[in-house]
Amino acid sequence: MDIQQLLEISSRDHSHLCPRQILGVRIGLAGMNALGFSEPPSKKQLVVITETDGCFADGLSAATNCTVGHRTLRVEDYGKVAATFVDTITGRAIRVAPRLDIRELACTFAPEESRHYFAQMYAYQVMPEWEMLTMREVVLNRSIEKIVSRPGMRVNCDVCGEEIMNEREVRQHGLILCLPCAQGGYCQSKAENFLRVAQVEEV
Structure with a gap:
């Protein structure tokens, strides 16, 4: 080539x-x-x-x-x-x-x-x-x-409700979870972050 x-x-x-x-x-x-x-x-x-x-x-x-x-x-x-x-x-x-x-x-x-x-x-x-x-x-x-997974593989997360493709879900305690709900993702909502900061300040 x-x-x-x-x-x-x-x-x-x-x-x-x-x-x-x-x-x-x-x-x-x-x-x-x-x-x-x-x-x-x-x-x-x-x-x-x-x-x-x-x-x-x-x-x-x-x-x-x-x-x-x-x-x-x-x-x-x-x-x-x-x-x-x-x-x-x-x-x-x-x-x-x-x-x-x-x-x-x-x-x-x-x-x-x-x-x-x-x-x-x-x-x-x-x-x-x-x-x-x-x-x-x-x-x-x-x-x-x-x-690689297979075409058409889709499920919904039992916590956030969002669709998960390509068999990327995890199963914990009988639940189907997306990786962010199961392990934490690369981001979080501002409301979640504010709550955590408030909890730290209280301690």
């Missing part, structure tokens, strides 16, 4: 190209190749789990054709430039990440460039795969069938 064409796709919505986009494309190609795909497979045979969002994820998407909208690109935001590639038919999973010393290595590929950013921009496009990336086979903690 033509890396320059993929970089153009990745940078199209950013109006610029950056080292993380290039890493996304390179890691995307490497992950597919490790699973035996010379190009993006059809019929959702490939699922990519990225460990950060942003430019890196856009590079992955450009190389693999996996997207959040098609539910083939999933974000587990650990703040890491790394991704796991899963063959949904065989269940085989490969995690690909940059070598820990990749920034230092990039400078050796562009010794005439004193600015690290631009050295990385050049080096990440030309470095041999084996010199810039690490790969290891992994086992998913949940089966790919559970991660």
Whole structure:
């Protein structure tokens, strides 16, 4: 696959190209190749789990054709430039990440460039795969069938009443709960927050 064409796709919505986009494309190609795909497979045979969002994820998407909208690109935001590639038919999973010393290595590929950013921009496009990336086979903690789920799976939370899709509910004490009601979510209403502050002040 033509890396320059993929970089153009990745940078199209950013109006610029950056080292993380290039890493996304390179890691995307490497992950597919490790699973035996010379190009993006059809019929959702490939699922990519990225460990950060942003430019890196856009590079992955450009190389693999996996997207959040098609539910083939999933974000587990650990703040890491790394991704796991899963063959949904065989269940085989490969995690690909940059070598820990990749920034230092990039400078050796562009010794005439004193600015690290631009050295990385050049080096990440030309470095041999084996010199810039690490790969290891992994086992998913949940089966790919559970991660992807099935169409039409919907239930309602017994606490908030909202609909839960894709078998993301949890069952506790005989109740069907959404994750925020069961474990706490990423936000809360202002009224809930005010009540908690008042309770703390009383103590």
